[in-house]
Amino acid sequence: MYVRSRRLNSLLLVAVCAAALVGWVCTARGEGGEPRYFAIKNARIVTVSGAVIENGTVVIAKGLIESVGTNVTVPAEAWVIDGTGLTVYPGLIDAGTNLGLTQDDDAKKRGAGPAASGPEDRPGTSPWRVAADELKTDDKRIESWRNAGFTTALAVPEGGILPGQATVIDLAGERAGDYVVRPRAAVPVSFKPVGGFFGFPDSLMGTIGYVRQVLDDTAWYAQAEPIYQANPTKTERIPYDRTEYILNRALQNNEIVLLPANNTIQILRALRLADEWKIRAVLYGGQQGYEVASALVASKIPVLVSLKWPERAKDGDPEAEQTLRELRFRDRAPGTPAALAKGGVKFGLYSGGLATPKDIFKNLKKATDAGLPQDAALRALTLDAADILGLSDRLGSIAPGKIANLTITDGDIFNEKTRVKHVFVDGRWFVIHEEAPPEKPGEKKSGDDDDGASAAHSQQVEGVGR
Amino acid sequence: MNRQILCTAAALLMIAPLVTRAQNPSTLFIQNATILTVTHGNIEHGSILIRDGKIAAVGSDLKAPDGATMIDATGQFVMPGIIDCHSHIAIDGSVNEAGPAVSSMANIADVLNPDDIDIYRDLAGGVTSANILHGSANPIGGQTVVIKLRWGKPASELPFQGALPGIKFALGENPKHSNFPTPPGVTPRYPGTRLGVEEVIRQAFIEAREYKKQWDDYNQRKSAGEQNLIPPRRDVHLDPLVEVMEGKRYVHAHCYRADEILMLIRVANEFGFKVRTFQHVLEGYKIADEIAASGAGGSTFSDWWAYKMEAFDAIPYNAALMADRGVIVSVNSDDAQEARQLNQEAAKSMKFGGLSANDALKLITLNPAIQLGIDARAGSIDVGKDADLAIYNHDPLSVYAVVQKTLIDGQVYFDRQRDIAERATLAAEKQSLLDKERKAAEAQKAEEKKPDDNSEKKPDKKSSQKKKPPQAASFTGNASASENAATGVAGGAR
Numbered sequence: 001m002y003v004r005s006r007r008l009n010s011l012l013l014v015a016v017c018a019a020a021l022v023g024w025v026c027t028a029r030g031e032g033g034e035p036r037y038f039a040i041k042n043a044r045i046v047t048v049s050g051a052v053i054e055n056g057t058v059v060i061a062k063g064l065i066e067s068v069g070t071n072v073t074v075p076a077e078a079w080v081i082d083g084t085g086l087t088v089y090p091g092l093i094d095a096g097t098n099l100g101l102t103q104d105d106d107a108k109k110r111g112a113g114p115a116a117s118g119p120e121d122r123p124g125t126s127p128w129r130v131a132a133d134e135l136k137t138d139d140k141r142i143e144s145w146r147n148a149g150f151t152t153a154l155a156v157p158e159g160g161i162l163p164g165q166a167t168v169i170d171l172a173g174e175r176a177g178d179y180v181v182r183p184r185a186a187v188p189v190s191f192k193p194v195g196g197f198f199g200f201p202d203s204l205m206g207t208i209g210y211v212r213q214v215l216d217d218t219a220w221y222a223q224a225e226p227i228y229q230a231n232p233t234k235t236e237r238i239p240y241d242r243t244e245y246i247l248n249r250a251l252q253n254n255e256i257v258l259l260p261a262n263n264t265i266q267i268l269r270a271l272r273l274a275d276e277w278k279i280r281a282v283l284y285g286g287q288q289g290y291e292v293a294s295a296l297v298a299s300k301i302p303v304l305v306s307l308k309w310p311e312r313a314k315d316g317d318p319e320a321e322q323t324l325r326e327l328r329f330r331d332r333a334p335g336t337p338a339a340l341a342k343g344g345v346k347f348g349l350y351s352g353g354l355a356t357p358k359d360i361f362k363n364l365k366k367a368t369d370a371g372l373p374q375d376a377a378l379r380a381l382t383l384d385a386a387d388i389l390g391l392s393d394r395l396g397s398i399a400p401g402k403i404a405n406l407t408i409t410d411g412d413i414f415n416e417k418t419r420v421k422h423v424f425v426d427g428r429w430f431v432i433h434e435e436a437p438p439e440k441p442g443e444k445k446s447g448d449d450d451d452g453a454s455a456a457h458s459q460q461v462e463g464v465g466r
Numbered sequence: 467m468n469r470q471i472l473c474t475a476a477a478l479l480m481i482a483p484l485v486t487r488a489q490n491p492s493t494l495f496i497q498n499a500t501i502l503t504v505t506h507g508n509i510e511h512g513s514i515l516i517r518d519g520k521i522a523a524v525g526s527d528l529k530a531p532d533g534a535t536m537i538d539a540t541g542q543f544v545m546p547g548i549i550d551c552h553s554h555i556a557i558d559g560s561v562n563e564a565g566p567a568v569s570s571m572a573n574i575a576d577v578l579n580p581d582d583i584d585i586y587r588d589l590a591g592g593v594t595s596a597n598i599l600h601g602s603a604n605p606i607g608g609q610t611v612v613i614k615l616r617w618g619k620p621a622s623e624l625p626f627q628g629a630l631p632g633i634k635f636a637l638g639e640n641p642k643h644s645n646f647p648t649p650p651g652v653t654p655r656y657p658g659t660r661l662g663v664e665e666v667i668r669q670a671f672i673e674a675r676e677y678k679k680q681w682d683d684y685n686q687r688k689s690a691g692e693q694n695l696i697p698p699r700r701d702v703h704l705d706p707l708v709e710v711m712e713g714k715r716y717v718h719a720h721c722y723r724a725d726e727i728l729m730l731i732r733v734a735n736e737f738g739f740k741v742r743t744f745q746h747v748l749e750g751y752k753i754a755d756e757i758a759a760s761g762a763g764g765s766t767f768s769d770w771w772a773y774k775m776e777a778f779d780a781i782p783y784n785a786a787l788m789a790d791r792g793v794i795v796s797v798n799s800d801d802a803q804e805a806r807q808l809n810q811e812a813a814k815s816m817k818f819g820g821l822s823a824n825d826a827l828k829l830i831t832l833n834p835a836i837q838l839g840i841d842a843r844a845g846s847i848d849v850g851k852d853a854d855l856a857i858y859n860h861d862p863l864s865v866y867a868v869v870q871k872t873l874i875d876g877q878v879y880f881d882r883q884r885d886i887a888e889r890a891t892l893a894a895e896k897q898s899l900l901d902k903e904r905k906a907a908e909a910q911k912a913e914e915k916k917p918d919d920n921s922e923k924k925p926d927k928k929s930s931q932k933k934k935p936p937q938a939a940s941f942t943g944n945a946s947a948s949e950n951a952a953t954g955v956a957g958g959a960r
Contacts, residue, residue, distance in 0.1 A: 096941040115652075118566045118703070156941040192938065195565045198648070198655050201572075204559025205600075205608060209571035209702055216700045224696045231694050238696070260939035265558055265579055268620050273576075285939025306939065312903060324892060325581065327899040353942040 036062045039074040043083025048090050048383045049397035058088055060404040063427035068398050089413055090397050091151025091405030093385040095304045096284055096350030099142055099153045100135045115199030119213040124160030124194035127246045131155040131167035132183035135176040146171040147432050148357030149407035151425045152395060156188050161207060168389055172425035185389055187250050188258040215277050218247040256282045263288040271299045282388055289336040293343040302388045303345060306352030307363040309333050338371035348385030374414045430460050493517050494876050495530040499539035504546055504832050505846040516853040519875035524847055542870060545862050546846050547594025547854035548808050549834040551765040552745050552798035555584035562601035563608055568670045570633060571703040572608035574598050578621040584802035586617045589880040591806030592856030592869045595626055597838055600634040602720040605641045605666040607634035609706050612838050614874050629840050633706050636720035637663055638776050664729050671737040674707035716742035722776040724749040731760045743837045748780035754791035763794040763837035768811040785829060786819020796834035813863040823863055
């Protein structure tokens, strides 16, 4: 492993010493190199699901949280991290990204096949594509997200009306399969027309009509297929349709369906459609939710709120007339999480195309400045997001049995000066180092020109004693 | 021809729904007005009593009940709220689903946009109800809906309750894409001729008839107790056509030429439905008797012609001539701007064709109400009807007439004085928001200029991409406002 010695902080030394004293480390290394047991001691533990624990200990065993509290037994084989002055949070969840998914051309091409003439051509429809199957673990943003404290993300395929199925991933692993928490977690829907010139559908209303037809077809398949299978000699064979087959399976598995809904009109429309279509809907976008919080409360439908707050177009015509409605929207959108929290709407937060974690926290601050209580913000980024994704039994809080996803900071996570010091993903330990001081202006740093370059870098700790 | 006229002056101030939300007085009393009832003459110095959104009494000797909200209309004229039988306002996204030649799966009711400023502007022109139509790109277009212009209410509260839904048909140049040449490399869409337009409509109804039969058979066998039956598939584009044949949905057919109008009457007879209105129907005067005999109404323009080949035979006498022969005739706008002066459009038929003032008013009130099947509730000032009213400072058929107040269900949705009074407040709010944004932008710029913050300065591929306000939800910020943008080439074209 590579650790610049000048960066080895005292905590790490403690850990190394503790490890060196325990013969188990050798065994662990002998079994594959990675330590599997950890104890973070004397830390402030923000469990989210329960009260904050001062001077507590979290014990991690084989990827899961084994115990948490002030009076817990630390296994002899555990690597001990002195948490004095540190705060332990559940790993943060970005509830909607394309992290790990091919960007740009491939995604855009998806669903842009030859012009369709009607619903039977299934335009922009590929629900069989699962993000888990297309994960690119060399996406540099994964590390930068992780360094900022995100341990989990919903990776959402884009391009088309029903582009595929979204996957919940943890942001670490040796190979793609290690990342996947739930491969088929959600069915994203877009109402963006894909028809182009004279192709179907080329309007919002046509797209909604199309989704209605696809859901009807799926319901028909769900009804017809068992009848046929039970009576193959008396019933005409029903044609195979991949979309119907896959969507039926997803809906039978109670997968959530993500409906686009950013402004008031879209939100109210999506609530109506969710009711009509009898799907387990979750809205995404949600930025004008401040206007319709009561309708969202009444619907009991959760919302994933995009943190990419609306801005005035940077390259737009400076003389372009700004309507009062647009101005109000841009001014008030960051108040949406506060309004949802106040009304009791369950919501998660997602980066929605923000380029760096720094932008995420900057925009998160706008939400807390606009009245979102910090504990509600933390819930939205952890347990509530996990709950919406149907994974609150294993993600989102610090409790025995949960996946060992932890973000350990040197202070309050909402304080701008706070730094992430350690991250655990599935019990894998990452020590986060500060970025080296910037080089002289104009001097290009080699090998660091990728999108979302991280302001920190991490080193996974494995076999430190080697 | 697209007559979209942008009124920049009006666009300067987009008035938000909140500030114009009408209060909800249960009793309202309009006094001392000239009341143009349309059905039973004009009443000088008359009063209208409104209770719970309905007209409770009309006359010249009414007394205001205690506690009623008073509207003094001295010197002013009250007429029934204007009904626009052909409108494309309040639609979120494209007006046309121009992919398939039969786009009946598209439903305007799914995409009503209650924030469209044209709702408010049309209110300022005395319009209280409008027939919101799909565009004319297809022989059979999308499903349509009649709305009341309840500015400030959510989309679900716009539809005119009880009004039958409709469907847009279109004949002639637009559905055969005559005026929108197919670009190279794109296969021209069928139909390309008037013959083809007829064939597409007939074919769709043959399918719908077969579809209905399948369902009838299925339901019959099922109710007879047959087991293990696989139902037919539901087809969202044939369902509305079955409703047309069952008389549960009105056909509003865009048309120009006499020959194609006669064609559609024959096709309708063949499949046992009626065309409710011929829209535009510029050559209707040539075949007014046939239209009247078919039971269809005619909804036309006042004086627009020659803007394309099939409009060359149009004449401004069309409305009067059709009315003469017993056709129920309305004058429509087809245009958010023209909808603000439908009173003047109606008045033109007094000059061209010699309609009486009352018959001219009918063109924009009672007649479109009949055409849309809402005349029991709207279209005249009669006891029991909805209190949908427009109050003008002059006779509405005069060019000097300006709307003072517009009421729907007895609620004031537009008030000229209030609008004028609020302009300064709204302008100040707007300026303060603009200032706030500018300050924030300057602060950010200053921060980005800090020499010690290299990482911020680094040009970022993503942020240099064209950014639009994220009106549409997206997981990566790629889906921009285009989700809402009109993409149809034949959008709302006449």
